[in-house]
Amino acid sequence: MNDHEVIAYFSMEIALEPGMPTYSGGLGMLAGDTIRSAADLQLPMVAVTLLHRQGYFAQKLDAGGWQTESPVAWPVDRFCHELPARAQVTIEGRAVHLRAWKYTVKGVGGHEVPVFLLDTDLTENTGWDRTLTHHLYGGDSWYRLCQEIVLGIGGVRMLRALGYREVPRFHMNEGHAALLGLELLEEHARWFGRDGFNHDDVQAIQQRCVFTTHTPVPAGHDRFPFELVGRALGRSDFGEHHDVFCCEGELNLTYLALNLSHYVNGVAKKHGEVSRLLLLPKDRFHHYQIDHITNGVHLATWASPPFAQLFDRYVPGWREDNASLRGALNIPGEDIWRAHSEAKERLVQEINRRTGAGFDPQVFTLAFARRAATYKRARLLLTDPVRLKRIAGKAGGLQIVYAGKAHPRDEAGKKLIQQVIQARQSLLPEVRLVYLENYDWELGRLLAAGVDTWLNTPEPPQEASGTSGMKAALNGVPSLSILDGWWLEGCIEHVTGWAIGESTPVKAGLEERRRRDAQSLYQKLEKTVLPAYSQRQDWLRIMRHAIALNASHFNTQRMLEEYVMKAYFI
Numbered sequence: 001m002n003d004h005e006v007i008a009y010f011s012m013e014i015a016l017e018p019g020m021p022t023y024s025g026g027l028g029m030l031a032g033d034t035i036r037s038a039a040d041l042q043l044p045m046v047a048v049t050l051l052h053r054q055g056y057f058a059q060k061l062d063a064g065g066w067q068t069e070s071p072v073a074w075p076v077d078r079f080c081h082e083l084p085a086r087a088q089v090t091i092e093g094r095a096v097h098l099r100a101w102k103y104t105v106k107g108v109g110g111h112e113v114p115v116f117l118l119d120t121d122l123t124e125n126t127g128w129d130r131t132l133t134h135h136l137y138g139g140d141s142w143y144r145l146c147q148e149i150v151l152g153i154g155g156v157r158m159l160r161a162l163g164y165r166e167v168p169r170f171h172m173n174e175g176h177a178a179l180l181g182l183e184l185l186e187e188h189a190r191w192f193g194r195d196g197f198n199h200d201d202v203q204a205i206q207q208r209c210v211f212t213t214h215t216p217v218p219a220g221h222d223r224f225p226f227e228l229v230g231r232a233l234g235r236s237d238f239g240e241h242h243d244v245f246c247c248e249g250e251l252n253l254t255y256l257a258l259n260l261s262h263y264v265n266g267v268a269k270k271h272g273e274v275s276r277l278l279l280l281p282k283d284r285f286h287h288y289q290i291d292h293i294t295n296g297v298h299l300a301t302w303a304s305p306p307f308a309q310l311f312d313r314y315v316p317g318w319r320e321d322n323a324s325l326r327g328a329l330n331i332p333g334e335d336i337w338r339a340h341s342e343a344k345e346r347l348v349q350e351i352n353r354r355t356g357a358g359f360d361p362q363v364f365t366l367a368f369a370r371r372a373a374t375y376k377r378a379r380l381l382l383t384d385p386v387r388l389k390r391i392a393g394k395a396g397g398l399q400i401v402y403a404g405k406a407h408p409r410d411e412a413g414k415k416l417i418q419q420v421i422q423a424r425q426s427l428l429p430e431v432r433l434v435y436l437e438n439y440d441w442e443l444g445r446l447l448a449a450g451v452d453t454w455l456n457t458p459e460p461p462q463e464a465s466g467t468s469g470m471k472a473a474l475n476g477v478p479s480l481s482i483l484d485g486w487w488l489e490g491c492i493e494h495v496t497g498w499a500i501g502e503s504t505p506v507k508a509g510l511e512e513r514r515r516r517d518a519q520s521l522y523q524k525l526e527k528t529v530l531p532a533y534s535q536r537q538d539w540l541r542i543m544r545h546a547i548a549l550n551a552s553h554f555n556t557q558r559m560l561e562e563y564v565m566k567a568y569f570i
Helices: 026-040 141-161 180-191 197-207 224-231 239-243 253-259 269-278 305-314 322-330 333-355 385-395 413-424 441-450 468-476 511-533 536-551 556-568
Strands: 007-013 046-049 060-061 067-070 080-092 094-106 114-121 169-173 211-212 222-223 250-252 263-267 290-294 367-368 398-403 433-437 453-456 479-482 497-500
Touching: 007 026, 007 141, 026 046, 026 094, 026 114, 026 169, 026 367, 026 556, 046 141, 067 413, 080 141, 080 224, 080 453, 094 141, 114 141, 141 180, 141 224, 169 180, 180 197, 180 211, 180 253, 211 253, 211 556, 222 224, 224 239, 224 250, 239 253, 250 253, 253 269, 263 413, 263 556, 269 290, 305 322, 305 333, 322 453, 322 536, 333 367, 333 433, 333 441, 333 479, 333 536, 367 441, 385 433, 385 511, 398 441, 441 468, 453 468, 468 479, 468 536, 479 511, 497 511, 511 536
Parallel strands: 007 046, 007 169, 046 114, 169 211, 211 263, 263 290, 367 398, 367 453, 398 433, 453 479, 479 497
Antiparallel strands: 060 067, 080 094, 094 114, 222 250
């Protein structure tokens, strides 16, 4: 391949470094880790995203536990440099001008992957248009649609303006970028001198696109009435291409991406099954099938300094060959414990600095850190406070760290945070609980490495994959988790961690399932997890296996190698 024959990776959010708030959570973290591994593997890749000048938001929790939000402005020119190229899209009949800022990701061997961050904040644009690349997931559905026009259509046009004429693969990381397919169809038709695209164009574009879906519930897919889309794009020919655009009388970007991709995947084995049930139409034949490639994490990014040094000593070359971390089984237990103790001490110091909660590094500590959405069931651990206090008292105390943001318009998520915080006083003195503000990259690194066990309690099968438990495993921290997402593949009971509930959830109402899962959680914590922690050698065995079995496999190096074999170069 020459320099411009690349894989173009499109994502609404990408976590590039801690000082750039261009991500909201797991999707952006995965995108960043993917690009970092592409650089390590020397893949010919470029990435396209939006600049998000005001970030996602800064979270503030008041004394009553209620979340408020404020913008997070960041110094763009400190991290990126502006490129001279310009492109434009048309929204409501007016030109919206685009520029791109370049950020370069360097791999372990020096290979570089450029990331182009699109920006509409130009004097040529109207005041409202200038804000289109300000807020990640901000505004209403009209703002979201216009952002997705900028990302998909504008992203392709910017690549052309930058000289990327031969792009054999476009990878859409979730459906936000699906409108790139529309631009590619129009390009292909113009190449053959046609005013509009036809079935031959659709088939040609399918061979160039790859689509990864991350959402296992219908509400998570972007859908827009054709009237709104027509107003934005100035076209009304969607009915002529019903099989490409239409799903239940509206534009569903997930189905647009499905219909224009030769390879489609979910992000875990179970998620692939769920996606096939959710997305494959029953009433007509479509070309696409839905495979799965389980997510991973970029190991060099998420290994805490004590563990990175440990791996350098005992498993040299682990950054270049992630699978070599199988060799962690040979690391002496006392060295693993020393590294963990150092990581835990760093976390406890940060918690006490922020909250004054008096956390003790000698006390068993659990973390529940993720987006504050109701299906993640943050309060499952707090279902029976009396029992939780009794368990903690027998174990000599228990410390629980919560963190996570609710979307600004998610009132239920905000109430969930408030309820967790308000439970704090009733758990004392046996249980110390803190809820840390502004769960971000840096706090995530501290938490994943510094706690003793990583807790995850989603309502199955709504966890597409999850990656935070993978980061914990890399640092020798086992998971205590519902069997959903990646944990169905990663859990070896009492070897890499522990399962909550049954591998096949019983048919029961939500409340009954929650009750059963809470009972399973308490039983496992009291009878298995805490006794193992008190037996140092048994715990060290589990820590070693979390690294050797989980981290060596659930990484973005292995993940990208699967994309290469299944999707990119076939």
